[in-house]
Amino acid sequence: GRRTEPLEAFAKAHPERAAYLSADVSKSGEAERIVSFVVERFGRLDVLVNN
Secondary structure, three states: OOOOHHHHHHHHHOOOOOOOOOOOOOOOOHHHHHHHHHHHHHOOOOOOOOO
16 A cells, blocks of 8 residues: 555654655656755665665
């Protein structure tokens, strides 16, 4: 399924280690928005899962 609640709960419980973002990467600029968010919040991007 596409339940966001478990992912949002995990990210909320572990804000220093995880973030949950939803995006439509077929839209121009969404991938850049995600990378910018992650780098701003965590300082770097080690792993990206596009599922």
